[in-house]
Amino acid sequence: MKKTVIFIFAMFMAVAAFAQGGKELYNKYLGKDGVSSVYISPTMFEMIKQIPDIEIEGGGSFNLGELIKTFDGMYILDIENAEFVSEVEKSVEAMVEKGRYKLLMEAVDGGSRVHIYIVQEGDTVRDFLMLASENGGGSDGGSTAVISISAKMAMSELQKLLASAMQ
Amino acid sequence: MEREDFKRVWLPLSGNFYRAAYLVLGSEQEAKDILQDLYVKLWNIRSSLENIDSPLAYGTRIIRNMALDKVRSASYRTRRVGVVAMEELPLSDTPFQGSAEHGLIEKEMVLKLKQTIVGMQEPQRSVVQMRLFKDMDYAEIARKTGLSQINVRVIVSRGKKMIARALSEY
Amino acid sequence: MKEKDINEIEIPNGLEAEMSDFIDSMDAAERVMAEERRRKGAVRWSYVAGAAATAALLLTFLFRQPAMPEDTFTDPHEAYACVEQALASISEKMGSGVQQARRAGDKIDAGTAKIKELYNRKTN
Numbered sequence: 121m122k123k124t125v126i127f128i129f130a131m132f133m134a135v136a137a138f139a140q141g142g143k144e145l146y147n148k149y150l151g152k153d154g155v156s157s158v159y160i161s162p163t164m165f166e167m168i169k170q171i172p173d174i175e176i177e178g179g180g181s182f183n184l185g186e187l188i189k190t191f192d193g194m195y196i197l198d199i200e201n202a203e204f205v206s207e208v209e210k211s212v213e214a215m216v217e218k219g220r221y222k223l224l225m226e227a228v229d230g231g232s233r234v235h236i237y238i239v240q241e242g243d244t245v246r247d248f249l250m251l252a253s254e255n256g257g258g259s260d261g262g263s264t265a266v267i268s269i270s271a272k273m274a275m276s277e278l279q280k281l282l283a284s285a286m287q
Numbered sequence: 288m289e290r291e292d293f294k295r296v297w298l299p300l301s302g303n304f305y306r307a308a309y310l311v312l313g314s315e316q317e318a319k320d321i322l323q324d325l326y327v328k329l330w331n332i333r334s335s336l337e338n339i340d341s342p343l344a345y346g347t348r349i350i351r352n353m354a355l356d357k358v359r360s361a362s363y364r365t366r367r368v369g370v371v372a373m374e375e376l377p378l379s380d381t382p383f384q385g386s387a388e389h390g391l392i393e394k395e396m397v398l399k400l401k402q403t404i405v406g407m408q409e410p411q412r413s414v415v416q417m418r419l420f421k422d423m424d425y426a427e428i429a430r431k432t433g434l435s436q437i438n439v440r441v442i443v444s445r446g447k448k449m450i451a452r453a454l455s456e457y
Numbered sequence: 458m459k460e461k462d463i464n465e466i467e468i469p470n471g472l473e474a475e476m477s478d479f480i481d482s483m484d485a486a487e488r489v490m491a492e493e494r495r496r497k498g499a500v501r502w503s504y505v506a507g508a509a510a511t512a513a514l515l516l517t518f519l520f521r522q523p524a525m526p527e528d529t530f531t532d533p534h535e536a537y538a539c540v541e542q543a544l545a546s547i548s549e550k551m552g553s554g555v556q557q558a559r560r561a562g563d564k565i566d567a568g569t570a571k572i573k574e575l576y577n578r579k580t581n
Binding site (some may be wrong): 146157158159160163164165168187227236252265281 | 529530536537541
Protein backbone atom coordinates (compact mmCIF):
# COMPACT_ATOMS: atom_id res chain seq x y z
CA MET A 121 0.00 0.00 0.00
CA LYS A 122 2.74 2.37 0.99
CA LYS A 123 4.55 1.59 -2.19
CA THR A 124 1.48 2.33 -4.23
CA VAL A 125 1.06 5.69 -2.55
CA ILE A 126 4.67 6.55 -3.19
CA PHE A 127 4.33 5.41 -6.76
CA ILE A 128 1.27 7.51 -7.37
CA PHE A 129 2.89 10.47 -5.68
CA ALA A 130 5.94 10.06 -7.87
CA MET A 131 3.76 9.87 -10.95
CA PHE A 132 1.93 12.97 -9.89
CA MET A 133 5.18 14.82 -9.50
CA ALA A 134 6.31 13.67 -12.91
CA VAL A 135 3.06 14.86 -14.43
CA ALA A 136 3.25 18.18 -12.64
CA ALA A 137 6.78 18.68 -13.89
CA PHE A 138 5.71 17.80 -17.39
CA ALA A 139 2.81 20.22 -17.47
CA GLN A 140 4.88 23.12 -18.67
CA GLY A 141 4.22 26.37 -20.41
CA GLY A 142 4.41 25.12 -23.96
CA LYS A 143 1.10 23.38 -23.62
CA GLU A 144 -0.62 26.38 -22.08
CA LEU A 145 0.47 28.52 -24.97
CA TYR A 146 -0.42 25.87 -27.48
CA ASN A 147 -3.93 25.41 -26.18
CA LYS A 148 -4.45 29.13 -26.13
CA TYR A 149 -3.61 29.72 -29.77
CA LEU A 150 -4.68 26.44 -31.30
CA GLY A 151 -6.93 26.97 -34.28
CA LYS A 152 -6.74 30.76 -34.11
CA ASP A 153 -6.60 32.76 -37.30
CA GLY A 154 -3.11 33.05 -38.77
CA VAL A 155 -1.71 30.40 -36.46
CA SER A 156 -0.46 27.05 -37.61
CA SER A 157 0.29 24.55 -34.94
CA VAL A 158 1.93 21.19 -34.50
CA TYR A 159 1.70 18.93 -31.51
CA ILE A 160 3.62 15.71 -31.13
CA SER A 161 2.50 13.67 -28.15
CA PRO A 162 4.56 11.48 -25.85
CA THR A 163 2.87 8.46 -27.44
CA MET A 164 4.01 9.60 -30.85
CA PHE A 165 7.54 10.07 -29.54
CA GLU A 166 7.40 6.51 -28.26
CA MET A 167 6.52 5.44 -31.78
CA ILE A 168 9.26 7.56 -33.28
CA LYS A 169 11.74 5.81 -31.01
CA GLN A 170 10.62 2.54 -32.49
CA ILE A 171 11.44 3.54 -36.03
CA PRO A 172 14.26 1.06 -36.58
CA ASP A 173 16.67 3.16 -38.57
CA ILE A 174 16.33 6.81 -37.82
CA GLU A 175 18.46 8.29 -40.54
CA ILE A 176 20.65 10.99 -39.24
CA GLU A 177 21.20 14.03 -41.31
CA GLY A 178 23.74 16.72 -40.76
CA GLY A 179 26.57 14.25 -40.26
CA GLY A 180 29.50 15.15 -38.09
CA SER A 181 29.84 13.89 -34.59
CA PHE A 182 26.36 15.04 -33.67
CA ASN A 183 23.61 12.47 -33.55
CA LEU A 184 20.18 13.98 -33.94
CA GLY A 185 18.46 10.65 -33.44
CA GLU A 186 19.98 10.30 -29.97
CA LEU A 187 18.78 13.73 -29.01
CA ILE A 188 15.27 13.08 -30.28
CA LYS A 189 15.14 9.94 -28.17
CA THR A 190 15.24 12.10 -25.06
CA PHE A 191 12.13 14.05 -26.14
CA ASP A 192 8.66 13.31 -24.94
CA GLY A 193 6.49 16.03 -26.30
CA MET A 194 6.72 18.94 -28.66
CA TYR A 195 4.58 21.95 -29.44
CA ILE A 196 5.13 24.27 -32.35
CA LEU A 197 3.23 27.44 -33.02
CA ASP A 198 3.80 29.47 -36.12
CA ILE A 199 2.04 32.78 -35.72
CA GLU A 200 1.54 35.27 -38.49
CA ASN A 201 -0.96 37.48 -36.81
CA ALA A 202 0.45 40.76 -35.54
CA GLU A 203 -1.95 40.90 -32.62
CA PHE A 204 -0.97 37.47 -31.35
CA VAL A 205 2.74 38.00 -31.97
CA SER A 206 3.10 40.59 -29.24
CA GLU A 207 0.67 38.72 -27.01
CA VAL A 208 2.71 35.54 -27.17
CA GLU A 209 5.89 37.40 -26.40
CA LYS A 210 4.25 38.89 -23.33
CA SER A 211 2.97 35.50 -22.19
CA VAL A 212 6.44 34.05 -22.47
CA GLU A 213 7.89 36.95 -20.53
CA ALA A 214 5.29 36.39 -17.82
CA MET A 215 6.15 32.71 -17.67
CA VAL A 216 9.82 33.54 -17.33
CA GLU A 217 9.10 35.96 -14.54
CA LYS A 218 7.27 33.27 -12.63
CA GLY A 219 10.70 31.74 -12.43
CA ARG A 220 10.20 28.43 -14.11
CA TYR A 221 12.19 29.26 -17.19
CA LYS A 222 15.79 30.31 -17.34
CA LEU A 223 17.14 32.33 -20.23
CA LEU A 224 19.75 30.32 -22.09
CA MET A 225 20.33 32.58 -25.01
CA GLU A 226 19.15 35.84 -26.44
CA ALA A 227 20.05 37.17 -29.84
CA VAL A 228 18.72 40.34 -31.40
CA ASP A 229 19.80 41.11 -34.89
CA GLY A 230 17.98 43.87 -36.72
CA GLY A 231 14.34 42.85 -36.94
CA SER A 232 14.79 39.32 -35.68
CA ARG A 233 14.84 38.26 -32.07
CA VAL A 234 15.60 34.84 -30.71
CA HIS A 235 15.12 33.82 -27.10
CA ILE A 236 15.85 30.38 -25.81
CA TYR A 237 14.71 29.30 -22.38
CA ILE A 238 15.13 26.07 -20.50
CA VAL A 239 13.75 24.43 -17.39
CA GLN A 240 16.51 22.58 -15.66
CA GLU A 241 16.46 19.90 -13.01
CA GLY A 242 20.01 19.29 -11.90
CA ASP A 243 21.87 18.20 -14.98
CA THR A 244 18.73 17.44 -16.94
CA VAL A 245 16.87 19.79 -19.23
CA ARG A 246 13.16 19.14 -18.79
CA ASP A 247 11.78 21.78 -21.04
CA PHE A 248 13.16 23.75 -23.91
CA LEU A 249 11.45 26.80 -25.31
CA MET A 250 12.47 28.85 -28.27
CA LEU A 251 10.77 32.07 -29.22
CA ALA A 252 11.88 33.44 -32.58
CA SER A 253 10.27 36.60 -33.85
CA GLU A 254 10.68 38.49 -37.02
CA ASN A 255 9.54 42.08 -37.48
CA GLY A 256 7.77 42.51 -40.76
CA GLY A 257 7.99 45.77 -42.65
CA GLY A 258 4.88 47.82 -43.41
CA SER A 259 1.70 45.84 -43.93
CA ASP A 260 3.39 42.62 -42.97
CA GLY A 261 2.79 42.39 -39.25
CA GLY A 262 5.73 40.13 -38.57
CA SER A 263 5.70 36.59 -37.36
CA THR A 264 6.77 34.54 -34.45
CA ALA A 265 7.54 30.90 -33.97
CA VAL A 266 7.38 29.12 -30.64
CA ILE A 267 8.93 25.73 -30.29
CA SER A 268 8.51 24.00 -26.98
CA ILE A 269 10.00 20.61 -26.24
CA SER A 270 9.55 18.53 -23.12
CA ALA A 271 12.43 16.21 -22.63
CA LYS A 272 14.77 14.43 -20.32
CA MET A 273 17.79 15.76 -22.04
CA ALA A 274 21.22 15.79 -20.48
CA MET A 275 22.71 19.26 -20.43
CA SER A 276 25.63 17.86 -22.39
CA GLU A 277 23.29 16.89 -25.23
CA LEU A 278 22.11 20.46 -25.49
CA GLN A 279 25.68 21.64 -25.53
CA LYS A 280 26.32 19.30 -28.43
CA LEU A 281 23.41 20.84 -30.30
CA LEU A 282 24.89 24.23 -29.62
CA ALA A 283 28.28 23.06 -30.78
CA SER A 284 26.84 21.69 -33.99
CA ALA A 285 25.07 24.99 -34.55
CA MET A 286 28.38 26.77 -34.41
CA GLN A 287 29.82 24.84 -37.28
CA MET B 288 3.53 -4.02 -58.96
CA GLU B 289 3.50 -0.37 -58.06
CA ARG B 290 1.40 2.36 -59.48
CA GLU B 291 3.75 3.52 -62.23
CA ASP B 292 4.39 -0.01 -63.48
CA PHE B 293 0.72 -0.72 -63.36
CA LYS B 294 -0.05 2.37 -65.39
CA ARG B 295 2.71 1.68 -67.87
CA VAL B 296 1.31 -1.74 -68.68
CA TRP B 297 -2.42 -1.25 -68.38
CA LEU B 298 -3.22 2.36 -69.14
CA PRO B 299 -2.29 2.36 -72.85
CA LEU B 300 -4.72 -0.51 -73.30
CA SER B 301 -7.68 1.42 -71.96
CA GLY B 302 -8.89 2.25 -75.48
CA ASN B 303 -8.88 -1.41 -76.52
CA PHE B 304 -10.67 -2.45 -73.37
CA TYR B 305 -13.19 0.31 -73.85
CA ARG B 306 -13.93 -0.87 -77.37
CA ALA B 307 -14.36 -4.45 -76.25
CA ALA B 308 -16.85 -3.31 -73.63
CA TYR B 309 -18.63 -0.97 -76.01
CA LEU B 310 -19.01 -3.77 -78.50
CA VAL B 311 -21.06 -5.71 -75.96
CA LEU B 312 -22.86 -2.90 -74.21
CA GLY B 313 -23.38 -0.35 -76.96
CA SER B 314 -23.32 2.60 -74.57
CA GLU B 315 -20.47 4.95 -73.78
CA GLN B 316 -21.45 5.46 -70.15
CA GLU B 317 -21.83 1.77 -69.43
CA ALA B 318 -18.62 0.94 -71.22
CA LYS B 319 -16.74 3.52 -69.16
CA ASP B 320 -18.32 2.19 -66.02
CA ILE B 321 -17.28 -1.34 -66.67
CA LEU B 322 -13.82 -0.13 -67.67
CA GLN B 323 -13.45 1.37 -64.20
CA ASP B 324 -14.62 -1.91 -62.71
CA LEU B 325 -11.96 -3.67 -64.73
CA TYR B 326 -9.27 -1.36 -63.39
CA VAL B 327 -10.51 -1.95 -59.85
CA LYS B 328 -10.20 -5.69 -60.35
CA LEU B 329 -6.80 -5.50 -61.99
CA TRP B 330 -5.54 -3.15 -59.30
CA ASN B 331 -6.63 -5.49 -56.55
CA ILE B 332 -4.70 -8.39 -58.04
CA ARG B 333 -1.82 -6.35 -59.38
CA SER B 334 0.85 -8.32 -57.58
CA SER B 335 -0.16 -11.45 -59.46
CA LEU B 336 -0.30 -9.71 -62.82
CA GLU B 337 3.41 -9.58 -63.44
CA ASN B 338 3.53 -12.90 -65.25
CA ILE B 339 0.74 -12.20 -67.68
CA ASP B 340 2.05 -12.74 -71.20
CA SER B 341 -0.45 -10.67 -73.05
CA PRO B 342 -2.13 -8.01 -70.95
CA LEU B 343 -4.22 -6.99 -73.93
CA ALA B 344 -5.71 -10.47 -74.42
CA TYR B 345 -6.10 -11.00 -70.68
CA GLY B 346 -7.81 -7.69 -70.03
CA THR B 347 -10.00 -7.93 -73.11
CA ARG B 348 -11.18 -11.34 -72.06
CA ILE B 349 -12.07 -10.17 -68.59
CA ILE B 350 -13.82 -7.00 -69.63
CA ARG B 351 -15.79 -8.90 -72.26
CA ASN B 352 -16.98 -11.30 -69.61
CA MET B 353 -17.81 -8.48 -67.24
CA ALA B 354 -19.79 -6.74 -69.94
CA LEU B 355 -21.57 -9.96 -70.80
CA ASP B 356 -22.33 -10.56 -67.14
CA LYS B 357 -23.84 -7.13 -66.94
CA VAL B 358 -25.94 -7.59 -70.04
CA ARG B 359 -27.11 -10.92 -68.77
CA SER B 360 -28.00 -9.74 -65.31
CA ALA B 361 -30.04 -6.87 -66.73
CA SER B 362 -32.76 -7.17 -69.34
CA TYR B 363 -31.32 -10.16 -71.12
CA ARG B 364 -32.01 -12.57 -68.34
CA THR B 365 -34.79 -14.26 -70.25
CA ARG B 366 -32.71 -14.89 -73.33
CA ARG B 367 -29.92 -16.31 -71.32
CA VAL B 368 -29.37 -19.53 -73.22
CA GLY B 369 -27.89 -17.90 -76.27
CA VAL B 370 -25.46 -15.86 -74.28
CA VAL B 371 -24.11 -18.65 -72.12
CA ALA B 372 -22.64 -20.28 -75.19
CA MET B 373 -20.43 -17.25 -75.69
CA GLU B 374 -18.91 -17.61 -72.29
CA GLU B 375 -15.25 -18.38 -72.58
CA LEU B 376 -13.87 -17.86 -69.16
CA PRO B 377 -15.86 -17.69 -65.96
CA LEU B 378 -14.63 -14.96 -63.66
CA SER B 379 -13.94 -17.40 -60.89
CA ASP B 380 -10.99 -18.73 -62.89
CA THR B 381 -9.13 -15.52 -62.44
CA PRO B 382 -7.44 -14.77 -59.14
CA PHE B 383 -10.01 -12.23 -57.98
CA GLN B 384 -10.03 -13.45 -54.43
CA GLY B 385 -7.42 -10.77 -53.92
CA SER B 386 -4.14 -11.14 -52.16
CA ALA B 387 -3.78 -10.57 -48.46
CA GLU B 388 -1.12 -7.91 -48.78
CA HIS B 389 -3.33 -5.15 -50.12
CA GLY B 390 -6.64 -3.97 -48.86
CA LEU B 391 -9.28 -4.48 -51.50
CA ILE B 392 -10.38 -1.35 -53.24
CA GLU B 393 -13.96 -0.83 -54.25
CA LYS B 394 -15.26 1.61 -56.74
CA GLU B 395 -17.50 3.29 -54.18
CA MET B 396 -14.48 3.86 -52.05
CA VAL B 397 -12.73 5.73 -54.81
CA LEU B 398 -15.84 7.82 -55.31
CA LYS B 399 -15.96 8.60 -51.61
CA LEU B 400 -12.31 9.60 -51.69
CA LYS B 401 -12.97 11.96 -54.57
CA GLN B 402 -15.94 13.47 -52.77
CA THR B 403 -13.85 14.02 -49.67
CA ILE B 404 -11.14 15.76 -51.64
CA VAL B 405 -13.62 17.90 -53.57
CA GLY B 406 -15.17 18.86 -50.23
CA MET B 407 -11.84 20.14 -48.91
CA GLN B 408 -11.02 23.81 -48.87
CA GLU B 409 -8.07 25.38 -50.55
CA PRO B 410 -5.16 25.15 -50.04
CA GLN B 411 -5.81 21.78 -48.47
CA ARG B 412 -7.28 20.30 -51.62
CA SER B 413 -4.33 21.17 -53.85
CA VAL B 414 -1.81 20.19 -51.22
CA VAL B 415 -3.43 16.80 -50.66
CA GLN B 416 -3.67 16.21 -54.38
CA MET B 417 -0.05 17.11 -54.92
CA ARG B 418 1.05 14.79 -52.15
CA LEU B 419 -1.21 11.80 -52.58
CA PHE B 420 -1.80 11.84 -56.31
CA LYS B 421 1.30 13.34 -57.76
CA ASP B 422 3.71 12.04 -55.11
CA MET B 423 5.44 15.38 -54.84
CA ASP B 424 7.73 15.77 -51.86
CA TYR B 425 7.04 18.25 -49.10
CA ALA B 426 9.75 20.67 -50.14
CA GLU B 427 8.37 20.83 -53.66
CA ILE B 428 4.82 21.42 -52.47
CA ALA B 429 6.04 24.10 -50.09
CA ARG B 430 7.80 25.82 -52.97
CA LYS B 431 4.77 25.66 -55.23
CA THR B 432 2.24 26.86 -52.70
CA GLY B 433 4.38 29.29 -50.74
CA LEU B 434 3.44 27.51 -47.51
CA SER B 435 6.04 26.42 -45.01
CA GLN B 436 7.10 22.79 -45.06
CA ILE B 437 5.77 22.19 -41.58
CA ASN B 438 2.50 23.72 -42.64
CA VAL B 439 2.33 21.44 -45.68
CA ARG B 440 2.99 18.41 -43.52
CA VAL B 441 0.25 19.41 -41.15
CA ILE B 442 -2.21 20.00 -43.97
CA VAL B 443 -1.43 16.64 -45.55
CA SER B 444 -1.70 14.87 -42.24
CA ARG B 445 -5.08 16.41 -41.53
CA GLY B 446 -6.25 15.63 -45.05
CA LYS B 447 -5.26 12.01 -44.58
CA LYS B 448 -7.20 11.90 -41.35
CA MET B 449 -10.27 13.27 -43.12
CA ILE B 450 -9.92 10.67 -45.84
CA ALA B 451 -9.35 7.87 -43.37
CA ARG B 452 -12.49 8.90 -41.53
CA ALA B 453 -14.49 9.00 -44.75
CA LEU B 454 -13.21 5.59 -45.77
CA SER B 455 -13.45 4.03 -42.35
CA GLU B 456 -16.61 2.10 -43.20
CA TYR B 457 -14.77 0.03 -45.80
CA MET C 458 -21.03 -5.40 -85.27
CA LYS C 459 -18.28 -7.49 -86.85
CA GLU C 460 -14.77 -7.89 -85.51
CA LYS C 461 -13.23 -5.62 -88.12
CA ASP C 462 -15.53 -2.82 -87.03
CA ILE C 463 -14.15 -2.76 -83.53
CA ASN C 464 -11.51 -0.23 -84.44
CA GLU C 465 -14.18 2.13 -85.65
CA ILE C 466 -15.64 2.49 -82.17
CA GLU C 467 -14.78 5.94 -81.07
CA ILE C 468 -12.82 6.22 -77.85
CA PRO C 469 -14.09 9.08 -75.69
CA ASN C 470 -11.77 12.05 -75.31
CA GLY C 471 -9.50 11.91 -72.32
CA LEU C 472 -10.40 8.33 -71.48
CA GLU C 473 -6.84 7.39 -70.66
CA ALA C 474 -6.36 10.44 -68.46
CA GLU C 475 -9.60 9.69 -66.68
CA MET C 476 -8.50 6.13 -65.99
CA SER C 477 -5.10 7.39 -64.90
CA ASP C 478 -6.81 9.60 -62.32
CA PHE C 479 -8.89 6.68 -61.27
CA ILE C 480 -5.81 4.55 -60.67
CA ASP C 481 -4.24 7.40 -58.69
CA SER C 482 -7.32 7.51 -56.52
CA MET C 483 -7.19 3.80 -55.87
CA ASP C 484 -3.55 4.05 -54.95
CA ALA C 485 -4.19 7.00 -52.63
CA ALA C 486 -7.16 5.31 -50.96
CA GLU C 487 -5.12 2.22 -50.38
CA ARG C 488 -2.19 4.06 -48.89
CA VAL C 489 -4.35 6.09 -46.54
CA MET C 490 -6.13 2.96 -45.39
CA ALA C 491 -2.93 1.00 -44.92
CA GLU C 492 -1.48 3.81 -42.86
CA GLU C 493 -4.60 4.03 -40.77
CA ARG C 494 -4.49 0.32 -40.08
CA ARG C 495 -0.83 0.49 -39.15
CA ARG C 496 -1.50 3.36 -36.79
CA LYS C 497 -4.38 1.61 -35.10
CA GLY C 498 -2.19 -1.44 -34.61
CA ALA C 499 0.52 0.65 -33.03
CA VAL C 500 -1.85 2.42 -30.69
CA ARG C 501 -3.37 -0.83 -29.59
CA TRP C 502 0.10 -2.12 -28.86
CA SER C 503 0.86 0.81 -26.59
CA TYR C 504 -2.22 0.08 -24.50
CA VAL C 505 -0.81 -3.23 -23.40
CA ALA C 506 2.62 -1.85 -22.66
CA GLY C 507 2.49 -2.67 -19.00
CA ALA C 508 0.55 -1.47 -16.00
CA ALA C 509 2.95 1.34 -15.22
CA ALA C 510 2.43 2.97 -18.58
CA THR C 511 -1.32 2.62 -18.26
CA ALA C 512 -1.25 4.18 -14.81
CA ALA C 513 0.91 7.00 -16.09
CA LEU C 514 -1.48 7.63 -18.95
CA LEU C 515 -4.46 7.60 -16.65
CA LEU C 516 -2.88 9.97 -14.18
CA THR C 517 -1.73 12.21 -16.96
CA PHE C 518 -5.28 12.30 -18.10
CA LEU C 519 -6.70 13.07 -14.69
CA PHE C 520 -4.29 15.73 -13.59
CA ARG C 521 -3.96 17.79 -16.69
CA GLN C 522 -6.50 20.52 -16.44
CA PRO C 523 -6.70 21.57 -20.08
CA ALA C 524 -7.53 18.72 -22.44
CA MET C 525 -4.51 17.39 -24.25
CA PRO C 526 -4.44 18.58 -27.82
CA GLU C 527 -4.80 16.06 -30.59
CA ASP C 528 -1.66 14.71 -32.20
CA THR C 529 -0.91 16.52 -35.42
CA PHE C 530 0.60 13.51 -37.10
CA THR C 531 -0.57 9.95 -37.26
CA ASP C 532 2.54 8.65 -38.96
CA PRO C 533 5.67 8.53 -36.77
CA HIS C 534 7.87 9.00 -39.83
CA GLU C 535 6.16 12.25 -40.60
CA ALA C 536 6.32 13.32 -36.98
CA TYR C 537 10.01 12.49 -36.95
CA ALA C 538 10.61 14.51 -40.10
CA CYS C 539 8.85 17.43 -38.48
CA VAL C 540 10.92 17.18 -35.28
CA GLU C 541 14.04 17.00 -37.36
CA GLN C 542 13.05 20.14 -39.20
CA ALA C 543 12.22 21.94 -35.99
CA LEU C 544 15.63 21.02 -34.59
CA ALA C 545 17.28 22.23 -37.76
CA SER C 546 15.58 25.57 -37.36
CA ILE C 547 16.53 25.73 -33.68
CA SER C 548 20.09 24.93 -34.62
CA GLU C 549 20.02 27.63 -37.26
CA LYS C 550 18.68 30.23 -34.88
CA MET C 551 21.18 29.24 -32.23
CA GLY C 552 23.87 29.45 -34.86
CA SER C 553 22.95 33.02 -35.70
CA GLY C 554 23.14 33.88 -32.01
CA VAL C 555 26.51 32.28 -31.69
CA GLN C 556 27.80 34.09 -34.73
CA GLN C 557 26.64 37.36 -33.31
CA ALA C 558 28.42 36.58 -30.08
CA ARG C 559 31.53 35.85 -32.07
CA ARG C 560 31.26 39.13 -33.93
CA ALA C 561 30.79 40.94 -30.66
CA GLY C 562 33.78 39.06 -29.29
CA ASP C 563 35.87 40.21 -32.22
CA LYS C 564 34.81 43.78 -31.59
CA ILE C 565 35.77 43.52 -27.95
CA ASP C 566 39.11 42.06 -28.95
CA ALA C 567 39.58 44.95 -31.34
CA GLY C 568 38.67 47.34 -28.55
CA THR C 569 41.09 45.86 -26.06
CA ALA C 570 43.77 45.79 -28.72
CA LYS C 571 43.29 49.49 -29.17
CA ILE C 572 43.54 50.11 -25.44
CA LYS C 573 46.63 47.98 -25.26
CA GLU C 574 48.11 49.91 -28.13
CA LEU C 575 47.36 53.21 -26.46
CA TYR C 576 48.73 51.92 -23.18
CA ASN C 577 51.87 50.66 -24.82
CA ARG C 578 52.34 53.96 -26.59
CA LYS C 579 51.95 55.81 -23.35
CA THR C 580 54.40 53.72 -21.41
CA ASN C 581 56.99 53.68 -24.10
